[in-house]
Amino acid sequence: MGALSKRAAGAALMNNNLSLFACPICQESMTIQEQGRMVCSANHSFDIAKQGYINMLTHGAASKYSKELFESRKTVIDSGIYDEIEDKIIELIAPAQTVLDTGCGEGSHLARIMAEKKGIGVGIDIAKEGILAASRHYPEQIWCVGDLAKSPFAKSSFDAILNILSPANYEEFKRLLTPGGCVVKVVPQSRYLHELRAQLYADSDKESYSNDQIVARFKESFMEVNVKRVTYTTPLTTELIPELLEMTPMGWHKKEGAAIRLNEITIDVDILVGRV
Template sequence: MTSIPFDALACPLDHSPLMRSDGAWRCEHGHSFDIARQGYVHLLPVQKKRSLDPGDSKPMVAARRRFLEAGYYAGIAEAVSQRAMAALNPMITSGNTVPAVLDAGCGEGYYLRHLNAAAGELPLSMIGVDISKWAVLSAAKREKACCWVVGSNANLPVLPASLDLILCLFGFPSYGEFARVLKPGGRILQVDAGADHLKELREIIYPELKPPRERDSGAPEGFEERASSTLRSTAVLGGQYPIADLLAMTPHLYRGSAEGLERAATLSTLTVTVDVVIREFERQLDRV
């Protein structure tokens, strides 16, 4: 495996380059950020936090890890890795650069680990960013070939024009920031829930389902849409624990009715539809 951690980090306080030295990342203006013993770095300033412990909680991260490791979303990971490698292979084979990939909202690192495995001996430089310290801690424990950072998509601690590909899976895209940190011609691979995603679970926990929101058919400013596809499958959740984990890793746990959550807790099996939309955007050359 020839993947290497991404190192084009920017100081979250003054945006100058960070250099790694003596167990910390430091900028020329004296700001210093310690590297945790697990290998990650916290680059989310206190003044940028909206709560004391933003993002997914420790139990939510544990639930997501168990659910994903059980393989229920393996088809999504495979499809994303295939699309990512198709975009990155021309750069790798040219031999001029090691492509840099960022997972924006990386969670516990499942999709970035899958991409790393798909790359095999091909070189990649990878970074995962998430606002949850519990998610980043879990990711750093599992994979040492990536740079793991506690940070925000709204203020990515990354130098301008330093990335070739951004993954944003079930996350919160910040297209202005993505345009800033992507090289011209760089790509975004974005995965969003489709209209029928987890429909069977939602039918149980909500009194009625809201009509699906219409998807924006246009590309974000500064980008051109290169491809769009839908991935559909079914997942059979056998036992109360996978069902509980799926609920715990989604906002539905907090939005569902009390009666609906009680009904879900009594289930011994549930078959759900996995329905996602995968879109690929390319950063245009005239973006400044």
């Protein structure tokens, strides 16, 4: 028998983890039908794409993130400049068997993290281009186009929820956590990409950055919070500079013709771990 199609392989993976899902319209449980769609008991239906991901958006959604941005993001992450952050996350979520990455983009962080541990990873993003790339590169995990404001997941489904340099929905995170589970949020610290910030925002108030408000809101949302700062400076090849500019919103402010010269970049983040 030949290899499964990407749609069939994705459907099989979802079927093996069906208890994670709930209808985003009515929150009823789901089944997988042979035609390659996920259906709830009220007959709300969501197609599994030929690339192996599922689209569970209940409304139209425009994303400002392009295919090129996600390609650049994968190139930058694959270069290893975020390895120390990923290693710390792997350590923090070691016992977790079900891991949800919210705002997963093209899925590189989740795929690299799950490659080092047992369990199943699920990535969700409102940007279809990101999920298309994720399903193409990382078929071992489940990928979902969706919006956590209309969640396609069942209550108490995930042992760990990742939120890496992405907007958060804390009330939904808490609903989705299993008892004893944790939310791991990565937020920039003051020197994150500061070499780039210094050139793009020279002599403006954007040259400095504070995450105080984000951290305060996280602490308000969870009963138990631990904060771990991870900071290091790593070499940056010339070839990675345009990719970095493409993937970060900072790069979108680059003036036409302005030259950016970097031979190293600082990664400086807080890793927030919250439990309910």
